[in-house]
Amino acid sequence: MSKIAVVFHSGYGHTLRLAQSVAAGADARLVAIDADGNLPDGGWDILDEADAIIFGSPTYMGTVSWQFKKFADASSKAWFSQAWKDKVFAGFTNSATMNGDKLSTLHYLFTLAMQHSGIWVGTGLMPSNSKAAQRNDVNYVGSFSGAMAQSPSDASPDEMPAGDLETARLFGKRVAEVTARFKG
Template sequence: MKRADPAIVITCFSGHGHTRRLAQAVADGAAPARLVNVEEITGEDWTALDAADAILFGTPTYMGSSAAGFEAFLEAAASRWEDQLWADKIAGGFTVGTYPAGDKLSTLIRLAVYAAQMGMIWVGPTGIGPPVKPENPGINSDGSNLGLTATSSRDKGQLIDPGDLETARQFGARIATVTRRWRG
């Protein structure tokens, strides 16, 4: 008998729409997935998070760290630590910044440490693009393996470049695959 799809919840804070656009691409890859705007979190969202098989964390990188709006969510969610409500859930993270380096790694480290403290199982992306695989243009253009990173598009009409959106979809698909495997 085929098991139901895993419950994947994608949390995000998006100051200017970039992180929300990236979160939607991750959700498209992980489908079905629930998107939660941490600025408008409801009791129903908390229930979905506690019941989830996987939780992803998405925040812009501002001045080398996760956004204050996302930090407020992490502090509120820490109430689940004592009872280990999120232990053994799959976790992953993503961030977007203005510059290709943009100190985004420090944000991913913050998210990975948080997940480890919550007893979660961290999963990073596996997409490999140029120069190692020139046949995959635009994939993982920042070369990040700890989590998904993207750079704000210079075209403010699209917010995130197509290669970063495809990398996000691939990351979402990986999370869904790993979560199914972890659930057995």
């Protein structure tokens, strides 16, 4: 069985809920970046041993949170030795508005994965873009690059759309399936 890690920062709990959904779909371990931008004890070891690493960050001001950026900068030690070369990578994000420049965040996560000489996996999900589409449909936000979610700024994490959480779960499942193909 593949070892998959979800490394993420969550400022208000919404990205945590997404990370939990992604991890459930991928049967992955969660590695939370704390409020100071640090990994928990053993976090780097989990990432080094993983076959796949899924990045997650809220979108703040058009990119990842500063806490995630601190982690990314610290990953230069793994980059220098190419310790994560040929791992499978993927990413997800959440913002308060429907667009919210989330694609900019996914591009950042993609670039980080490419710097580590990784293999990127997108959602593999068709968008819900017909007139009959409803907000709780899978991939309603319509992302192919990675999972995206939208949570109004005054909504609690418990109020996140079920479709966004299911999108995250299916995304995690896809990452696990692709990782198994590469590992096999």
